[in-house]
Amino acid sequence: MTTQRSQDEFVASRKRDWDELDALLGTGEPLHLKDGATISRVAALYRSLCTDLMRSRAARYTVDLASYLDALAGRAHATLYGAQPFHMPSLVALFRRDFPRALRANWRPFAVACALFFVPFLIGLLGALGSDELALKVLPGSVLEGMANAYSKGFDAGRDAGAGAGMAGFYVYNNVGIAFRCFATGILFGTGSLFFLLYNGLYTGVVAGYVMSAGHGANIWTFMCGHAPFELTAIVIAGGAGLQMGYSLVDTGGLTRTGSLRRAAPAITRQILGAGMMLLIAALIEGFWSPSSAPAPLKWAVSFVFTTLVVLYLALAGRGADRRRESASP
Amino acid sequence: MLKSRPSSDGGAATIQDSRRSFARAHAPPMTKRDAPREPLDTTTEIETPEHVRFRYHVAGPANRALAYLLDLLLRGGVLMVFGLLAALGGINAGEATKAAHGGVILLALFVLEWGYYVFFETIWSGRTPGKRVFHLRVVTEGGHPLRFGDSLLRNLLRAADFLPGAYAVGLLVMGRDARFRRLGDLAAGTIVVTEARHAVTARSRLDPPPTAAELRGLPQRLPLSGEELDAIDLFLRRVGRLAPAREEELAEMVAPLFARRVGGRYKSATRFLGLLHHRAHEHREKKSG
Numbered sequence: 353m354t355t356q357r358s359q360d361e362f363v364a365s366r367k368r369d370w371d372e373l374d375a376l377l378g379t380g381e382p383l384h385l386k387d388g389a390t391i392s393r394v395a396a397l398y399r400s401l402c403t404d405l406m407r408s409r410a411a412r413y414t415v416d417l418a419s420y421l422d423a424l425a426g427r428a429h430a431t432l433y434g435a436q437p438f439h440m441p442s443l444v445a446l447f448r449r450d451f452p453r454a455l456r457a458n459w460r461p462f463a464v465a466c467a468l469f470f471v472p473f474l475i476g477l478l479g480a481l482g483s484d485e486l487a488l489k490v491l492p493g494s495v496l497e498g499m500a501n502a503y504s505k506g507f508d509a510g511r512d513a514g515a516g517a518g519m520a521g522f523y524v525y526n527n528v529g530i531a532f533r534c535f536a537t538g539i540l541f542g543t544g545s546l547f548f549l550l551y552n553g554l555y556t557g558v559v560a561g562y563v564m565s566a567g568h569g570a571n572i573w574t575f576m577c578g579h580a581p582f583e584l585t586a587i588v589i590a591g592g593a594g595l596q597m598g599y600s601l602v603d604t605g606g607l608t609r610t611g612s613l614r615r616a617a618p619a620i621t622r623q624i625l626g627a628g629m630m631l632l633i634a635a636l637i638e639g640f641w642s643p644s645s646a647p648a649p650l651k652w653a654v655s656f657v658f659t660t661l662v663v664l665y666l667a668l669a670g671r672g673a674d675r676r677r678e679s680a681s682p
Numbered sequence: 683m684l685k686s687r688p689s690s691d692g693g694a695a696t697i698q699d700s701r702r703s704f705a706r707a708h709a710p711p712m713t714k715r716d717a718p719r720e721p722l723d724t725t726t727e728i729e730t731p732e733h734v735r736f737r738y739h740v741a742g743p744a745n746r747a748l749a750y751l752l753d754l755l756l757r758g759g760v761l762m763v764f765g766l767l768a769a770l771g772g773i774n775a776g777e778a779t780k781a782a783h784g785g786v787i788l789l790a791l792f793v794l795e796w797g798y799y800v801f802f803e804t805i806w807s808g809r810t811p812g813k814r815v816f817h818l819r820v821v822t823e824g825g826h827p828l829r830f831g832d833s834l835l836r837n838l839l840r841a842a843d844f845l846p847g848a849y850a851v852g853l854l855v856m857g858r859d860a861r862f863r864r865l866g867d868l869a870a871g872t873i874v875v876t877e878a879r880h881a882v883t884a885r886s887r888l889d890p891p892p893t894a895a896e897l898r899g900l901p902q903r904l905p906l907s908g909e910e911l912d913a914i915d916l917f918l919r920r921v922g923r924l925a926p927a928r929e930e931e932l933a934e935m936v937a938p939l940f941a942r943r944v945g946g947r948y949k950s951a952t953r954f955l956g957l958l959h960h961r962a963h964e965h966r967e968k969k970s971g
Contacts, residue, residue, distance in 0.1 A: 406734060443830075
């Protein structure tokens with residue numbers, strides 16, 4: 353058995369190393385920015401610190417020494433085992449492959465979200481077309497009037513780039529915010545996503561129906577057709593991810609609720625990142641292309657191309673790599 | 683999913699059931715989560731690949747609220763600067779540029795609301811300016827640094843934690859969790875820890891120094907456990923920061939117990955605990971010397 357040193361002797365003999373490690377760690381800059389000698393020095397100091405920590409516990413040195421060593425070891429551990437927090441290639445892979453795959457693997461919540469959005473959308477649309485009464489029950493008259501007025505003018509004047517940028521900013525703030533909220537509130541056992549999907553479906557349907565019954569149907573549909581493939585799909589994807597999150601808390605598959613949530617988390621994160629990207633694209637289209645003075649047939653042709661692109665992307669992206677992997681492993 | 687479950691008429695199910703009832707009858711009552719109860723403390727233990735366990739102090743709601751408020755002020759400040767710039771730029775410009783400025787402000791608002799935390803937690807390894815000031819850091823449950831995806835998830839879920847206002851849901855969930863995790867932390871598998879830098883202080887010395895007469899009453903080897911000596915040590919470190927009456931009151935809670943065990947008497951409980959501490963460490967120093 354080694355002779356036990358007194359705490360003061362122990363501290364005196366080791367303090368220099370601890371101070372050196374403390375200085376090297378600084379405020380926690382990433383280690384890879386430092387030169388090789390420093391990195392190996394930090395690693396060596398960390399290992400000896402681990403020994404010191406165990407020795408101080410075994411020898412029952414005072415509690416504050418243990419806390420000091422704990423805190424220092426924690427900082428050194430965080431620095432040494434620091435993974436690269438942000439990896440550009442994996443973000444590219446996410447959009448090329450992982451996001452559509454995650455969505456296809458979780459098509460059920462997505463299908464439910466589609467139904468929750470588009471059924472109220474149709475009800476609102478048809479109801480508002482049928483009578484103004486339903487529209488007025490859903491939204492105040494002043495809002496509806498404003499909408500009808502906004503779409504009463506055609507696009508002949510177009511919109512200049514400045515106003516386009518202004519509106520794009522608004523759409524990013526408003527629409528991406530709606531989608532993120534629609535997703536996040538899904539953690540309350542899915543109730544939040546349920547509400548936001550139904551509400552936004554009904555809202556959009558009623559507005560479209562009211563504007564149509566006011567006689568500006570061609571305008572609003574021509575305006576919406578450009579960005580809708582991205583925007584509505586993304587909102588539904590976000591809502592579906594929220595529903596999936598809520599459902600993982602209900603059907604835990606034998607895990608704890610937290611464990612079940614953690615298991616679903618990677619797929620959910622991929623879907624919400626993908627939805628976010630689609631919403632940014634939608635905001636750009638909505639700010640610059642949708643209100644432009646381009647002729648309606650061109651807008652509809654573009655809308656058709658966008659819709660095809662979105663469908664093909666979500667249905668096919670990332671399938672090739674799957675096949676390769678399957679053929680590699682018998 | 684349904685297919686993989688054992689059918690209710692099969693034998694397997696009955697065996698399982700009887701096993702379960704056996705376990706129920708013979709196991710001590712378990713907590714709801716079937717996991718060993720964590721001690722009621724604000725620390726969490728992490729085991730490293732070096733097989734060293736070290737403890738993090740989990741940050742409580744108060745510290746985190748302070749950091750949040752600081753971040754909120756900072757975000758408000760940045761937004762005001764943007765607003766001022768936009769207003770200054772808009773004076774001489776036409777309507778169109780004004781609209782663009784409005785868009786820029788909304789874009790800034792969006793980035794500040796949804797991107798601020800993710801950005802800083804990603805580049806500063808789990809810290810925002812507010813967390814930095816209050817020595818907080820977000821780490822994963824395994825003690826590893828946060829990555830982009832984790833940060834994104836925990837910060838998107840602020841929208842749920844915030845409901846119905848002022849983080850009411852988040853606070854409620856934190857209060858129910860031993861590691862103060864809000865919904866975002868639960869989903870992303872993260873905890874917020876404090877990184878307060880402790881200083882190694884010299885061992886507390888008795889003032890005035892113990893007299894030979896005082897020490898004579900104490901046995902050479904104290905019949906006290908390591909934990910008890912730790913508790914005394916912790917207490918003595920607080921002496922001087924408490925009111926003398928409160929010190930005495932606290933010391934009085936254990937002093938009679940220890941006095942009975944060492945067979946001594948005391949006038950002041952605080953002084954008595956100091957003497958015990960002195961004797962314990964004097965003993966250790968002698969042994970090493």
